[in-house]
Structure formats: structure tokens, C-alpha cells
Amino acid sequence: MISSVLVANRGEIACRVFRTCREGGIRTVAVHSDADENALHARVADTAVRLPGAAPAETYLRGDLIVKAALASGADAVHPGYGFLSENPGFARAVLDAGLVWIGPPPQAIEAMASKTRAKRLMGLAPLDPAAVTGADLPVLVKAAAGGGGRGMRIVRRLDELGAALEAARAEAASAFGDGEVFVEPYLEHGRHVEVQILADTHGTVWPLGTRDCSLQRRHQKVVEEAPAPGLTTALAQELRTLAVRAARAVSYVGAGTVEFLVADGRAHFLEMNTRLQVEHPVTEAVFGLDLVAEQIRIAEGHALESEPPRARGHAVEARLYAEDPARDWAPQTGTLHRLAVPEGVRLDTGYTDGDTIGVHYDPMLAKVVAHAPTRAEAVRRLAGALESAAVHGPVTNRDLLVRSLRHPEFTSGRMDTGFYDRHLDALTEPTSDAHAPLAAALADAHGRSRFGGWRNVPSQPQVKRYRMDGEEHEVRYRHTRQGLAADGVRVVHAEAGLVVLEVDGVRRRFEVARYGDQVHVNTTRLTALPRFPDPADQLAPGSLVAPMPGTVVRIAEGLTEGATVRAGQGLIWLEAMKMQHQISAPAAGTLTALHAKPGQQVEPGTVLAVVEPT
Template identity: 70%
Template sequence: MIETLLVANRGEIACRVLRTCRDLGVATVAVHSDPDAHALHVRRADAAVRLPGAAPADTYLRGDLVVAAALAAGADAVHPGYGFLSENAGFARRVEEAGLTWVGPPPEAIEAMASKTRAKRLMGAEPLDPDALTAADLPVLIKAAAGGGGRGMRVVRDLGALRGELAAARAEALSAFGDGEVFAEPYLARGRHVEVQVLADAHGTVWPLGTRDCSLQRRHQKVVEEAPAPGLPPALVDELYGTAVRAARAIGYRGAGTVEFLVAEDGTAHFLEMNTRLQVEHPVTEAVYGVDLVALQLRVAEGAALPPEPPAPRGHAVEARLYAEDPARGFAPQTGTLHALEVPGVRLDTGYAAGDGIGVHYDALLAKAVAHAPTRAEAVRLLARALERARVHGPVTNRDLLVRSLRHPEFTEPGRADTGFYERHLAALTAPPPGGRHAAIAAALAEAAARPGPGAWRNLPSQPRSRTYGEEHGGTPVDHEVRYVRTRDGHLLPDDPDVRVVSAGAREVRLDVAGVVRPYRVTAHPGTDTVHVDTPAGAYRLTRRPRFTDPVERTAPGSLLAPMPGTVVRLAEGLAVGARVEAGDTLLWLEAMKMEHHVTAPASGVLTALHAEPGRQVPVGALLAVVAPESPEGPPVQSAQEEQA
């Protein structure tokens, strides 16, 4: 029996494992990096051990430090969660050699599936050699053999781009996984990502616990998942089950794992890989089958036998991943303080609580919202509504994208959505939401109620007071100046005659727009200029503008600024002052929240300054480089600001 478990992870999955341990009466130990010293998983564990440093390579990826922490804290078992060391056979062996129980598959099973190329050969699917591709093979997807999560992946549609994309994929794979091996597979733009959850014990029983559809992806990372995968013919489901069970038996698997497939438009299933760990999207399977996969992992690790048959499935479940990112700006990760996180009516798995900070070192995942209902349509409706009414205050998130995705006709029709969904619909899904003007009116009236100032109301209307609030979508700000007059009969809005103020308090304002009255819940968090307005039909994030704007230093034309806080990973080959660049060329790669982001030239011209170097950490807005743009009369000319610098 496991008495004390160390969770070798952080964030949402660490909190998820801790919750099951609490339910089972198992004591817990957390590990943490320096930025995570006060994180939620640390606060919820019975004990915690510091891993000195901030970068994953110095902390959560140091297997020797994690094992030492388990021994120091008196733990007798280790659960790896997902990511980090969860699929590291060497770490699993180190845990077992220390006399600890490893809550995962045997190291040999991990090794068998660790390389995607070896896994494909094991399952009879020969990968393509990326160095021997021809135009007839295109389009292809270049993938890292040793990793996942979108790292080291590149789509190649043109043979001329192959060399550069291969070099970039290999460099990213080496940086992320310590292994630069890549391979290629046919790229199916309209394929569906379908997977089978398996659970195996040490006594020969292997459960196929249903299918999941994870086709809605951005940057090769899943965003919305559901179980069971809709619209699959029974014969195809049986085929997927058979392949998944065969893969597990072939490597002597034990514990929870997932076998992933790409299903083509013609219904042909292509084996992708086997993930020898718990998946991020495991809650939808738990909801449908009424099981706790973490509890089953622990029992299997203790040697217990599974029943001969899995429980019967019930209903449908859908999960949406809430990220701190801005989809309208290329999914740029966001940082800052999370002031509120409330998604009522559905299961919420998270590693954050109100007041926690969101930093740059780790994944941008804030939470997973999961809805379960008797039918798919009901589950989708429930999740969309729960997210729409959620209170998520702090950095920009993908919440609006999730709501619109769940309601898009291509998604609501079972089995129609595929992995190209966001490539086709992202522009429409990230368009500015309507109603921002009314939200700004509510914010202005709430602030006026909270800070009434002198004068209160007058018998005769006086000059209007005004407040300005800004919205930003995709980096484009839109300001709303709200003018109002308070009288004995209420507020007058001279610029908005179609709006009648029903009531105006410091926290809630009710507006009548064209005969329909709606409440607006207004929250201004101390120490910030951000005002959040929550309504039954959606939420708005506004910025309070100062009454008098101070002059600010202008940025030199052609300046390349850091779009987010992060670390410079590498520069483009041959990049140096004096080099000529074209607008849109990738000049450097910035790593933030476990993802690499292209930083491109803002204009065509000559690089006149370069302030970035690999390994340098930069804040948002930091000057990385300057490209002197071409002038019609001649060569690029330095600006006065550059000359002074």
C-alpha cells in the first residue's frame, strides 16, 4: 500500500493527483521551483521540497533532485503526472532503484514507445525519412521523434522550404527534449485526431476505455477534447480498440496510457504514437466511464488486479483548455496576476487560485473545464454556457475563442471538425465581440457610483462628466469615451440615446438597450487599470484610460520589440548588424511558457541594431533589434533616435 506519494510535477496535474490522494487517505509531497514556491500545488500538499532554480532543466527535469526529495520527505511512491519526466525511462528506473514505487508503466515499456519512429515500426508503420523527401511526398508534417506538445513540429508544403524547416525542427527538438531526431509523416489537413485510453494491470488485463476526439488544436496542441469521439463507425472503433490493446500487450504495458491515431476523410486510421502516461484530457474519459484514473493508477501500482471488463460508458463529456494567451495575436502567452477564476456548473481542474501570479517559465494552461451530460449536444451547450458566464479576471485568455468554437456549426455537427479547424476559422473566431460600448458605459457608471465626488445630482443638467475605457483585440485598441449626466431622475447618456440606465451601483449596473434589460457586473481590482465587466452574455476586459495622457517616448521606425516576456532561444542563421532582411522574415525565436514564438522583421531593410542574444531573458516591449526601412530615394537611413543611441 502506498502511504506517502511525491508528485513530480506542478500546476494543474499536480493538484489533480493531490485531490485523489486526499480522497484515498494518501499523504502527499510536492516539489517546486523557486517561481512556484507559493503555488497552489505546494499549498495543497502535506509537505514540499524546493528544487533550486527557475528553468525546468534545473528543477522539474532533474530526476536526481526529485528522487532525493522523495527520500528526504519519507515518500514511498512517485507519480510523474504528464510532461516533464513522465515519459523518461531513466527517471522511472532511478525511482525504482531507490526503492520507491513508480506510478507508471515499466521503464522498458516507456523506452519501447519513447521514440515515435521506433513506435511506428513496432506497430508496422514505417516513418518517412525527412532527408529523402520529394515533391511527390508533400505536404508532410515534420515531428520530433522524442517529444510532443507541438514542439519540433513543422508543416512543409513546398520542397524549397524543407531544408530550413528541418533545421528549425531539429534545433527546437534538441532544445526541448535533448534529442534532435525528427521524422516525417503525410500531412492530412482534414484529418481527425482520435485516441483510445487504455488501462492495464500486471495480471494480463487491458481495458480499452473508449475513444476521444482531440481534433481542435492550435499549434499542434489540443484545445477542445471530447469522449466518445463522435460519428465513428462501429467497425472503425473496434479496429482502434484492437490496435490500442495490441500496442499495450506488445510492450508489457501497465497503468494508464493513450494510443493516438489520425483518421483520414475516407475513414482510414493511421497510428501516430502511444503516450505512456496520463493525458491532459483524461477527465472526459473519467466522466463518461465514472472512474478515477489516478486512483486506478495508484491501485495498479500497488499490484491490484482490474476487473475483467471495464465499466459501461454513460453519456458524453467535453473538455476545454483555458489558456492565458491571446488568440488574436498568434496565441501569444500572457502573464500577470489572476484575480478571479470561477466557472460554475462544470468540473474545473486548475493549478491556480485567485491572487496567484502567472509567470513565463511554464505552460500557459490555466484550467480545464469539463462538462458531462446525457448527450453530446447537451454537454456542448452546458460547457459553452458555463465558460460564457465564467469570471476570469487577470491576463487575457482564450475564453471567448472557446465559447465561439463550441458553438461553431462545424463543431456542433458531430464528427465534422478536424485538425484544420482553427486554420480555417481563426479570424472569425477572434473578431472583436459586440457589446463593448455598453460594457464601457457600465464601467463608467459603476466607477461614478464608487467615487461620486462633489455635486451628486443637479436640478438642471450640467456639463456631462466623461470617462474613457479601452478594449484591445489583436493588438488594436478601441477607446470608448462615455459621457454621462446625473440628474434627479437618473443618469442621462447624451451620446447613447438608445440606452436607458435602469440602476447604477458600484458593483452592478443594469442597462435597458432597445427594451431589453441586462445586468453588468463590474469589478475593478486594486492596483490595476483593468476593469472586468461580466454579463450573462459574455465578459469584457477594459482598460481605464487616464484623463490626461502624458507624452511618451516614440519608438524608432523599424524597431522590433519583444511581444511577450521570454527567453531568446536562437537567432536566424547569419543574422548580424548590416544584414539585409525582408519584411516577415523570422529573425529570432523567443521561448515563453514552453513554446517557441517566431519574431519577424517589421519591415524590409537593413539590420542596424541587434540587442538579442541566445539565453537572454527579456520583458515584454524590450527592444530586440532595429531594421532601418528602405526609402524610395536610396539605401536605408538611420533614424535620429538610433544615431543618439
């Protein structure tokens, strides 16, 4: 029997595995980088072991250090989570060779399926040779052979873009998975991403645990997932389950895994097999009433599955909450997560708690929020409502995008595909902040001040405060009167530091206000309080290109020098942050009058990288 489990991972998935272990009476061991010394997963485990020496981005790829940590801590089993080394057969072998239990599939099964190129050949398919790609093959997808999570993937629509796409994908894949192998396959524009969860024991039983739809993706990384996949014919759903079981049996699979397909024109196209637990496993757990981590542990202990899986009930939908700005090319955000709270009735899986810091080294996912209900419509409505009323105070997130996506008619009708955000992103990210939020923020801030500090016996100028909202400055005015605070156009019913009630056109509205330094959250609207007298030094030169996030300059466009002529949209500088590369492009055609960025340079948000003087 397993008595102590080390999770060779971090964040949300480490906390998720620890939860099941605690419920089963199993001791838990965390590993952490220096950057994660105070991370939640390191704090909630029974034992935590520092992984020394390696840079934060590489720490969790050091299998040798992780095995040493397991032995030193007295753990008798290792769970790999997802990402990092979870699909690395060499790491699985190292764990087994050390006499530890591996809570995952056999190394030979990982080896057969972890490389997407080998997996395709196993299923009778062959990837394209990058050197043989012609214009007739376009569009194509450059894809990392190892790992997942959207890293190391690029869509190529023009032949002259293929070389740069291969280079960028190789660099991203090597950084994220320690393996820079990439391949090319045809890119289907309007397919649906559908997958089958499988669970297999050492006694020959394989369960196909229904289907999941994961079509809402950004940068080839899933954003919203659900089970079962809506709108499939009975025959197609059965075909997917049959193919998934065939793939598992072909490699003598053991444990939890997922077989992924692209469904287009009623046909299933095999993509890959993920030889690990998926990020979206909670929707399957909700529908089948299972704890997949507990099942992984039971299988690793040698227990047999029942001959048939449990019956599926209802529908479940999961949304991934990211610290990122969808309106700015999904730029990841960093800073303090002041508060994260969701209403009762939904599941929250997270690796953060209030006051934690969102850093630059790892994936920007804050949490997964999951709703389960008897029908799809009820589950979608429940999840959208929970996200809308959640308190998410800190950096910019994709919360508003998630709510609008869940309520979009293309999604509610089940007609979405992987091109959803390509078609709808601009509309889904249009600013819809509450016009009364700045006034509510000002009134909350003014509450409690002495009326003799603001009220005058003779009418005078109103109090003025300024806020930035959706990139624009808003000036609000209010007055201290004998009756309390007042403002034009509304009636102030109540005002205190955390709550303002306004009557607008006869309708009473509540505004919950929270302030952290110059950051203010009014219901779901995020504001920045501006100083009364702006510092002229804060003004940037026209045409300045600034770093949208903290990161490392990894590349400058070839031959780019000061004085060069650039075209609108031309890639000039590439930053790496959270294991993804982000392109900084010229906003308009013009002349590069300054180039401050240098390869290898560490930059903070707002750092001026270059200046382009428009033509």
C-alpha cells in the first residue's frame, strides 16, 4: 500500500493530488523551486523539499533532483501531475529504478505515445516532412513532438513563414519540455477538439470514460472544456471510444490517459494520446462521480477496475481562469492576487490563495472553475453566473471573456469549433466596464473623512478624483453636504469603504468596492486610481514600444538596427514569459529611431524596448 506520495509538479495540480491523498490518509511531499518557496502547494504538503541549483523555469524538469527528494523525504510513490516531466519515459524509469512506485503508465507506453510523431505512426498516420511542405499543403500546424498545453505550436498560412515558425516552436518546446523536436501536420480550420478519457488497470480492463469537448482554445491551449461533448451522433461517439480503447491496448496502457481527436465533417482525425492526467479531468469526474487521482493510486497499487465503468450523469463545464489580457494578444499578467473567491455550488481547483504572488516563471492559470448540472444548459448557466459574481482581485484576468464566451449563442447552441476566438475575440473583448464604477470608487474612498475637511458653508468647487478604466482616464466629481456625500445625476443612498449604493434613474444599484494601493475593484470592474498631479516624467515618447509583461528578450528581428524602415505589424522583438514567446510588433509603418532591447535582457512591464516614428 502506498503511504507517502511526492508530486513532481507545482501549483494547482499538486494541490489537487494532495487533496485526494489527504482524504485517503496518505502523506504528501511537495517539491519547489526557489521562486515557489512560499507557493500554496509547498505550504499545504506535509513535507516540502527545495530543488536546488536550477533556474526557476528549469527546476521541475530536473528528474534527478526530484528522485533524490523522494528518497530523502521517505516518499514511496511519485505522481507526475501534468506538464513538465509527466510524459517523460526517462523520468518514469528513474522513479522505478529508485524502488519507488510510479503513479502513471509504464515507461514503454509513455515512450510510444509521448512523441506525437511516434503516436501517429502507431495509429497508421505519418506527419508531413517540413522540407517537403508546399503552398498546396497550407495551412499547416507546426507542433512540438513532446508535451502539450499549446506550447511549441504555430499556424503557418504562408510558405515564407514556415522557417520562423519552426524556429520559434523548437525554442518554446525545448524551454517547456526539454525536447525541441517539432513536426508539421495539416491544419483543419473549423474542426472540433474532442477527446476520450480512458482508465486502464494492470488486469486488462480499459474504461472509456465518455467524451469531452475542448474546442474553445487560445494559442492552441484549452480555455473551456465540457463533458460529454455536445452534438455528436451516437455512432461517432462510439467510434471515438473504440479508437481510444484501441490506442490504449496498442501500447498496453495502464492508468489515466486521454486520446485526442479533431472532429470535422462528421469524421474523427487522431491527434495524439496524452499519457497523463489532463487539466480538464474534473468534468469527467463530475459526470461519472469518480475521483480519477484516487483511481490512479488504486491502479498503481495493483487493484482491478470493475468490468464496466459507472454510469454518466448530467453535464459538466470547466473554465480556466488565467492571469492574462485577452485584448492584448493574451499577454500574461503578474502581481499580487489579493482575493479569489467563487460562490458555493461550483468546484474551484487552484494553486493560489489570497495574497499570493503571480510570478513570471510559470503558466498564468489561476484556477479552474467547474459546474455540474442535470443538463448542459443548466451547467453553462451556473458556471457563467458563478464566474460573473466571483471576486477576482489582482492582475487583469480573462474572467469577463469566459463569461461572455459561455453566453455566446455559438457556444450555448453547441456549434463552436477551434476557430471560435479567431472569429469572435474582438467582440468578446470590447470594453463593457460599468460607467458608474469610478464614482463608486471615489465615494468609497471619501467615506469616513471629516465633513469639515470637505464640506464648505459657502458652495465651492466639488472634489475631483481621476481613474484609469479600460485604458482611458475618467474624472469624477462629488461633494460633501450636510446630508452626506452627493454627486450629479445620481442619488447616493449609502456610502462606506467597501459598499456604495446608488440610485440611478430610479433603480437602486450596489457596488462592492475593494482597494489595494492604487488598484481598485468595483464589482467586476478594475480601475487604477491616478495621482492628483501626474508626473511629467511618466509620459512616453510617441511610438514607444514597451514590454507588456516581465520577461526575457530572446530574439531581435534579423538585421534590425536603428534607422531601419519597418512595416506595420512587423515582428521586431520577442519576449519569453511563462514559457511562451510573445512577439512585439511595429504598431505602424515608420522608422526605428531607437532600439534599447538586447537578447538575454530581463525586462519589467513598461520597459521601453524600442521607438518607431510613424511615417
